[in-house]
Amino acid sequence: MGIPSFSFSMHLVLLSILTSLSLTSEAAQYRYHFCSNQTTFSPNSTYQSNLNNLLSFLNANSARETDFYNTTVGQTQTPENTVYGLFLCRGDLATIECQDCVSTSTKEIVQLYCPEEKEAVIWYDECMLRYSNRSFFSIMEDEPSKILWNFLDITEPDSLLQLTLGDLVPVAANASSGAKKFATKETKFMESETLYNLVQCTPDLSSFDCRRCLWGAITNLSNSYGGKRGGRVLYPSCNIRYEVFSFYHIQAQAVAAPPKGKGKISTAIAIVIAVTIAAAVVLVILLYCFRRRKASKKSNSINQVNSGISDGVLNYHAASEVTTLESLQFDFGTIEAATNKFSDDNMIGEGGFGKVYKGVLHEGKEVAVKRFSMKSSQGLEEFKNEVILIAKLQHKNLVRLLGCGIEREEKLLVYEFMPNKSLDIFIFDPRRRSQLDWKTFYNIISGIARGLLYLHEDSRLKIIHRDLKPSNVLLDHDMVAKISDFGMARIFCENQNIAKTKRVVGTYGYMAPEYAMAGVFSVKSDVFSFGVMLLEIISGKRNSGFYLTEHAQTLLAYAWRLWCEDKVLEVVDNFLMESCWTSEIVRCIHIGLLCVQENPQDRPTMSNVVALLGSESIALPKPKHPAFSVDKFIQIDKFSINEASISSMVPR
Ligand SMILES: *[C@@H]1O[C@H](CO)[C@@H](O)[C@H](O)[C@H]1NC(C)=O
Ligand SMILES: *[C@@H]1O[C@H](CO)[C@@H](O)[C@H](O)[C@H]1NC(C)=O
Ligand SMILES: *[C@@H]1O[C@H](CO)[C@@H](O)[C@H](O)[C@H]1NC(C)=O
Ligand SMILES: *[C@@H]1O[C@H](CO)[C@@H](O)[C@H](O)[C@H]1NC(C)=O
Ligand SMILES: *[C@@H]1O[C@H](CO)[C@@H](O)[C@H](O)[C@H]1NC(C)=O
Ligand SMILES: *[C@@H]1O[C@H](CO)[C@@H](O)[C@H](O)[C@H]1NC(C)=O
Numbered sequence: 001m002g003i004p005s006f007s008f009s010m011h012l013v014l015l016s017i018l019t020s021l022s023l024t025s026e027a028a029q030y031r032y033h034f035c036s037n038q039t040t041f042s043p044n045s046t047y048q049s050n051l052n053n054l055l056s057f058l059n060a061n062s063a064r065e066t067d068f069y070n071t072t073v074g075q076t077q078t079p080e081n082t083v084y085g086l087f088l089c090r091g092d093l094a095t096i097e098c099q100d101c102v103s104t105s106t107k108e109i110v111q112l113y114c115p116e117e118k119e120a121v122i123w124y125d126e127c128m129l130r131y132s133n134r135s136f137f138s139i140m141e142d143e144p145s146k147i148l149w150n151f152l153d154i155t156e157p158d159s160l161l162q163l164t165l166g167d168l169v170p171v172a173a174n175a176s177s178g179a180k181k182f183a184t185k186e187t188k189f190m191e192s193e194t195l196y197n198l199v200q201c202t203p204d205l206s207s208f209d210c211r212r213c214l215w216g217a218i219t220n221l222s223n224s225y226g227g228k229r230g231g232r233v234l235y236p237s238c239n240i241r242y243e244v245f246s247f248y249h250i251q252a253q254a255v256a257a258p259p260k261g262k263g264k265i266s267t268a269i270a271i272v273i274a275v276t277i278a279a280a281v282v283l284v285i286l287l288y289c290f291r292r293r294k295a296s297k298k299s300n301s302i303n304q305v306n307s308g309i310s311d312g313v314l315n316y317h318a319a320s321e322v323t324t325l326e327s328l329q330f331d332f333g334t335i336e337a338a339t340n341k342f343s344d345d346n347m348i349g350e351g352g353f354g355k356v357y358k359g360v361l362h363e364g365k366e367v368a369v370k371r372f373s374m375k376s377s378q379g380l381e382e383f384k385n386e387v388i389l390i391a392k393l394q395h396k397n398l399v400r401l402l403g404c405g406i407e408r409e410e411k412l413l414v415y416e417f418m419p420n421k422s423l424d425i426f427i428f429d430p431r432r433r434s435q436l437d438w439k440t441f442y443n444i445i446s447g448i449a450r451g452l453l454y455l456h457e458d459s460r461l462k463i464i465h466r467d468l469k470p471s472n473v474l475l476d477h478d479m480v481a482k483i484s485d486f487g488m489a490r491i492f493c494e495n496q497n498i499a500k501t502k503r504v505v506g507t508y509g510y511m512a513p514e515y516a517m518a519g520v521f522s523v524k525s526d527v528f529s530f531g532v533m534l535l536e537i538i539s540g541k542r543n544s545g546f547y548l549t550e551h552a553q554t555l556l557a558y559a560w561r562l563w564c565e566d567k568v569l570e571v572v573d574n575f576l577m578e579s580c581w582t583s584e585i586v587r588c589i590h591i592g593l594l595c596v597q598e599n600p601q602d603r604p605t606m607s608n609v610v611a612l613l614g615s616e617s618i619a620l621p622k623p624k625h626p627a628f629s630v631d632k633f634i635q636i637d638k639f640s641i642n643e644a645s646i647s648s649m650v651p652r
Pocket of ligand 6: 170171174
C-alpha cells in the first residue's frame, strides 16, 4: 500500500538529482596570466577604485548576450588614472558560462595574481580578461605570449595541424565587423581519432590584423611543435588551440536538441532544485536507516548487516527502480547512433560485465557508454547499484554519470568521457610514466584522496567503494583523477562503522586482509586499497604482480623491508628520483605505509590522509607492520580468483 507513493517519491528524488548534475557548470579553468611589476598603483588610489569599477562593469556586461565587451573608466577625470579593459569569452559558450568565467577572472586577477599592477592579462579555458592604463583597443598585440602544450605525445604530422588551423584563419578574420571572430573545425586522422581546432581574435581587430595575429600564432606553434597531443598559443589579441578531445561545444546541425535545456536557468529554479535534492537525500537516508534498524533487530549479530548483494541498498530500491531508471533514460537510439551501433572501432574497454564504448552525441559531446552484457544477472545488480549510488554523488574527483539507457535486455550507463583513460595505463607503463612529473603524480594522489574522503565523510551518505584500484581511477584531459565504478559500493548509515559480507568482491592485491579473510569491510578497508595504490604510483610496480627477485612477495613487503633498512627511496621509480622532491616523495611513502598497516584501527582515516598530504608540518606516526600477503588468503579455496577479480571494467 505504501509502495506506490514510495516509488513516486524515489522517482522524483533521482530525477531531480540527475537534473542537478546537468545544471552545474564547471569552474573556470585558469591557464596563465601576466602582469608587469614595473607599473603598480598604491592601495586606495584613484586608479584602484577606477579598476574596481571597470571590473564590475565588465562583470555586469557579461550577463548580456555578448562574448566580448570593452570599456574605459575615469577618462573624464584625470587621464593618468584612466583604466581600459575588456573581456573575451570563447565563441561557443552560452551566456551563463561566459558570465561564470568573467566573474571568476575579475575576482581572481586582483585577489590572487595581480593585486597592485596597472596592466594585466589573464587567460582561462573559457575566457580572457585584460586591462591597462593605456588604450589598447583595436591594436594587434602578440606580447605577452604563452605557448602551452598537452604533455602527452601523439604520432601525427604537424602539417595536418597547420593546414587545419590555417583553414580557419579566413573564416574568423573575414567575419563582418561587430560579429565574433571565431572559428572551429574537426578533422579526422589515423582512422578513429579526431583533431579539434579553434581560432579566435578579439572582434575589435580589423580583418587584416586578425589574420596577421592568427598566422603569427600558427607559425609560432608550428616552430616549436614537438608532437604533443594538444597545444595552444595565447596572445592578448588572438588565441589558437588544438586537441584530440572536444574542448568546445560543436554546433548542432539541425538534429534533435539535447534532452535538457542548458544554460539560462534562473536562480529561482536552481534553488528550488537544490532544496528538493537536500530534502530528497535526507528522505533517502531516513528511509534507508529506518529499514536498516528494523533489519538489524531481526539479525542475531549486529555486525552481520549488509551481507550479500541482494540485501541493503538494492532491496530498498527494488520497489521503485523500474520507474526511476526509465525516467532517467537516454533514448536508446541516440546512444546506438552515438556509438556507431556499438561498433568494435568504438570499443575502449572490456570487463566482466560487458564492454565500454566511446560515443559522440549530436551536439558533439563525447561520452563513454558502459554496456552491460545481456545475460549477466549480476550485471543487472551492478547496474542498479551504480545508477542509484552515483546519481547521488557529485565531486570533482568522482566520474560523472550523465544518464542511463535501458531497453529490454540492454542496460547502458552514459558517463562523461575521459580522454586519458585510467591510471593503470600510466603508472605501469615506463614510457607513459616518463611523460609525467612528480607534481602530476602528487595531484593524482591527492585527487584520489579527496574523492575518497567525499565518499567516506563529506557526501551526505557514507559510502564504501570496495574496489579501489588504478583501473578504476580515470583521468580527464588535465590528468585530474576521478574515481569510477561504483558497482561494488555500499552505503552505510551515519552511525554504522563496519559491515560483513559472505560474498567477498574486489580485486586481488588491493583488498584489506580483514576483508579478504573475513568479509569485514569499513572505511578502513578502502584506506588500505588507497595505500596500495599510492605505493604503486610511486614505485611503478604492481603489488600483486611483484617479482620474487627483490626477495619479497609483494610490493608492500618490499617497501616495508626497505623502510626498516632505512633505504626507502629505493622503492621510488628511477625517473621520479631525478626530480628534486624527495622529501615529499618520502612523506608520501610514509603515508602509504600507514594506510596498509595490518590492524584497521591503526590506519588513518581519509580526512587524516588529506591533512597529512596537505601539510609538511604535521608529524607522521611510525608505521607498524603492514599486511603483506593477501595472496596467501587468496590461495585458500574459499576466495577463488573468480571472486577476487570480479570487477575489472571501467568506463573509459
Ligand atoms: C619585478 O619582478 C622581477 C622578476 O620577477 C624581480 O626581479 C624584481 O625584483 C621585481 N621588482 C619589483 C619592484 O618588485
Ligand atoms: C585603505 O582603505 C581601507 C578601508 O577604508 C583601510 O582599512 C586601509 O587601511 C586603507 N589602506 C591604506 C594603505 O591606506
Ligand atoms: C571599445 O573599443 C573601440 C575600438 O575598438 C573604441 O572605439 C570604443 O571607444 C571602446 N569602447 C569604450 C567604452 O571604451
Ligand atoms: C602607465 O603607468 C606607468 C607607470 O605607472 C607610466 O609610466 C605610463 O606612462 C602610464 N601610461 C600611460 C599611457 O599613462
Ligand atoms: C613565439 O613564442 C615565443 C615563446 O612564447 C616568443 O618568445 C616569441 O616572441 C614568439 N614569436 C612570435 C613571432 O610570436
Ligand atoms: C577573406 O578575405 C580575403 C581578403 O579580403 C580574401 O582574399 C579571401 O578570399 C576571403 N576569404 C573568405 C573565405 O571569404
